[in-house]
Amino acid sequence: MSSVILRNVVKRFHKFTAVHKTSLEIPDGAFVTLLGPSGCGKTTNLRMIAGLLDPSEGEILIGGKAVNNVPIHKRNLGIVFQNYALFPHKTVAENVAFGLKYRNVPKAEIAGRVQKALDLVQLPHVGARYPKALSGGQQQRIALARAIVIEPDVLLLDEPLSALDANLREDMRVELKRIQDQIGVTTVFVTHDQSEALAMSDSIVVMSAGRVEQMGSPDEVYNNPASEFVANFLGASNILPAQCSTRGADGAVLELAPFGKVPIPAEKAQRLSDAGPAKLVLRAEKLQVLPQGAAPEGVITTPATVETVDYQGQTVRYFLRLGDRQLQAINMIDDKPFEEGAAVQIGFRPKDCSALPGEAE
Amino acid sequence: MSVEAREARQPWILLSPALTAVALLLIVPLCFIVVYSFWLRTATGADQPGFFLDNWAEALTDPFYRDILINTLKIAAITTLVCALMGYPSAYFIARSNGNKAILLLLLMLPFWISYIIRTMSWINILGVSGALNSFLLWTGIISEPLQMLYNQATVILGLVHFLLPFMILNIFVSLDGIDVTLEDAANSLGATRWESFLQVTLPLSLPGLAAGGLLCFVLGAGTYITPLVLGGPRDAMFANLVFEAIITQLNWPLGSALSLMLLVVLGLLVAIYNRYLGMAQLMKGLG
Numbered sequence: 001m002s003s004v005i006l007r008n009v010v011k012r013f014h015k016f017t018a019v020h021k022t023s024l025e026i027p028d029g030a031f032v033t034l035l036g037p038s039g040c041g042k043t044t045n046l047r048m049i050a051g052l053l054d055p056s057e058g059e060i061l062i063g064g065k066a067v068n069n070v071p072i073h074k075r076n077l078g079i080v081f082q083n084y085a086l087f088p089h090k091t092v093a094e095n096v097a098f099g100l101k102y103r104n105v106p107k108a109e110i111a112g113r114v115q116k117a118l119d120l121v122q123l124p125h126v127g128a129r130y131p132k133a134l135s136g137g138q139q140q141r142i143a144l145a146r147a148i149v150i151e152p153d154v155l156l157l158d159e160p161l162s163a164l165d166a167n168l169r170e171d172m173r174v175e176l177k178r179i180q181d182q183i184g185v186t187t188v189f190v191t192h193d194q195s196e197a198l199a200m201s202d203s204i205v206v207m208s209a210g211r212v213e214q215m216g217s218p219d220e221v222y223n224n225p226a227s228e229f230v231a232n233f234l235g236a237s238n239i240l241p242a243q244c245s246t247r248g249a250d251g252a253v254l255e256l257a258p259f260g261k262v263p264i265p266a267e268k269a270q271r272l273s274d275a276g277p278a279k280l281v282l283r284a285e286k287l288q289v290l291p292q293g294a295a296p297e298g299v300i301t302t303p304a305t306v307e308t309v310d311y312q313g314q315t316v317r318y319f320l321r322l323g324d325r326q327l328q329a330i331n332m333i334d335d336k337p338f339e340e341g342a343a344v345q346i347g348f349r350p351k352d353c354s355a356l357p358g359e360a361e
Numbered sequence: 362m363s364v365e366a367r368e369a370r371q372p373w374i375l376l377s378p379a380l381t382a383v384a385l386l387l388i389v390p391l392c393f394i395v396v397y398s399f400w401l402r403t404a405t406g407a408d409q410p411g412f413f414l415d416n417w418a419e420a421l422t423d424p425f426y427r428d429i430l431i432n433t434l435k436i437a438a439i440t441t442l443v444c445a446l447m448g449y450p451s452a453y454f455i456a457r458s459n460g461n462k463a464i465l466l467l468l469l470m471l472p473f474w475i476s477y478i479i480r481t482m483s484w485i486n487i488l489g490v491s492g493a494l495n496s497f498l499l500w501t502g503i504i505s506e507p508l509q510m511l512y513n514q515a516t517v518i519l520g521l522v523h524f525l526l527p528f529m530i531l532n533i534f535v536s537l538d539g540i541d542v543t544l545e546d547a548a549n550s551l552g553a554t555r556w557e558s559f560l561q562v563t564l565p566l567s568l569p570g571l572a573a574g575g576l577l578c579f580v581l582g583a584g585t586y587i588t589p590l591v592l593g594g595p596r597d598a599m600f601a602n603l604v605f606e607a608i609i610t611q612l613n614w615p616l617g618s619a620l621s622l623m624l625l626v627v628l629g630l631l632v633a634i635y636n637r638y639l640g641m642a643q644l645m646k647g648l649g
Contacts, residue, residue: 073551074552079547087562102553147550
């Protein structure tokens with residue numbers, strides 16, 4: 001088990017820069033997710049850690065040792081590929097045993113370790129079958145068993161759940177986390193699915209266009225996004241231009257028309273250095289849609305009109321018209337959702353907001 | 362007519378043009394050849410219809426025919442082996458090249474635009490006594506007399522390899538192209554070197570293509586008569602040359618029929634053996 005460190009890593013393909021100067025530190029035993037849309041460089045980073053790509057610049061350290069010149073087959077990593085990459089001409093047991101053959105594990109021991117790995121992924125009886133005879137979820141587990149049976153220093157997961165259907169994906173998510181907890185291996189997980197990232201990670205690295213936008217715990221990244229991109233990528237957010245009137249030790253006060261003064265707590269205003277133009281980030285699920293005239297304690301409100309109602313069963317998503325601006329709100333359904341065209345009161349609590357620096361006009 | 366009966370008939374209706382062509386152009390002539398092979402050529406040069414085993418007795422017992430058959434199979438086998446060894450790296454290169462696959466495949470097809478006979482004869486201009494290679498060697502002074510490089514078994518094999526290599530490359534390419542490249546990445550990540558992962562993963566998964574290319578090269582090689590005719594010496598005749606000789610030169614259709622059926626049976630057996638093996642290969646492909 002080892003930490004993984006990227007130091008000023010850059011990856012260029014011809015003239016295209018896939019990863020701009022990136023430094024990352026993944027502590028020993030952590031479950032870290034690289035999250036971002038396709039083309040953001042997350043897979044490129046993973047492939048560089050794996051040794052499937054060489055960085056154009058910078059250094060990669062695994063367990064404190066620079067591995068730039070260590071070929072992939074000597075890095076002792078377990079990789080689970082998006083399409084599983086099981087060897088179709090070998091049985092499940094042969095697949096799992098593949099890595100052990102190159103590690104001088106005595107023959108007598110191999111069978112036992114293969115069985116233990118199959119037990120761990122809860123498929124103890126499929127060793128004699130061929131991968132094609134297994135379902136997608138089962139193949140996924142075998143790919144995981146094959147990667148962990150070699151006791152890798154680092155486990156690399158390249159969108160391992162994206163090929164599974166929704167229900168199975170959620171089961172596998174729990175399963176994967178359980179196995180990772182059990183063996184405690186440092187894990188780098190690549191995904192474009194924010195709910196996977198939030199549910200599984202100790203720490204999330206949000207990437208966009210080859211750069212790291214933010215690294216932090218799921219709670220931090222979700223509730224206190226470092227940029228507009230992060231705010232929008234992890235769920236829906238309303239980003240409203242505002243003016244910061246006072247910036248002090250206990251937070252900042254933003255002037256937001258037509259709501260008025262919004263006091264932002266210090267830990268959510270740390271990216272705002274000074275008074276001046278700012279942006280207020282308000283998550284869609286924190287924007288409350290209320291009946292006309294309602295004014296709950298501690299909620300700043302203003303009248304608005306419901307434009308579109310997107311009914312989702314347990315929750316409802318409203319698109320609201322506020323002057324020349326459209327806002328999104330995701331609310332739990334209590335009794336009956338508002339109807340399209342209804343005049344409502346919308347509001348939020350200031351402590352649910354965070355502030356970002358705005359562009360000067 | 363019920364819907365089921367109509368649906369059951371449909372494939373046969375669609376197949377009928379092809380079946381008609383195969384029946385008229387292949388099965389019927391083949392039956393003629395079978396019948397011919399039991400006729401007898403009389404001293405007057407006329408064919409005597411009937412059921413005689415003389416041609417078969419001659420074809421099966423004469424060591425002359427047996428030796429040439431063995432030689433033919435040997436040349437075909439060597440050609441196939443050379444094609445496999447030369448073709449695999451090329452096929453691998455094409456399958457793994459990004460972007461210009463289409464151009465490379467087009468280049469591979471290019472020789473087919475020129476007649477096979479012309480391509481075979483072009484070797485005379487290269488290897489002949491006053492050919493390009495001899496002229497060059499004489500000019501550099503390495504040799505003082507032109508070398509006799511043509512008209513031996515080696516040039517026959519060379520000509521056949523030249524003719525058959527694209528078939529081998531195409532077949533291997535098709536199976537290599539179908540192999541997921543992440544399988545090699547996976548093998549590497551588990552500790553196999555590139556060479557080991559090739560041997561463990563890529564090679565076994567490409568065997569069906571190698572086998573198909575091998576069969577094609579062998580059958581086409583064993584059945585050829587142009588290459589030994591153009592590039593071979595008098596002692597390098599292959600079995601198809603005997604058939605040509607019997608039918609065209611000696612006008613001995615009965616003997617020629619028996620000989621060609623003999624070759625057909627030998628190669629047919631080979632295909633049958635391959636088919637059994639392909640059953641397995643196909644199974645492996647199905648797993649892939």
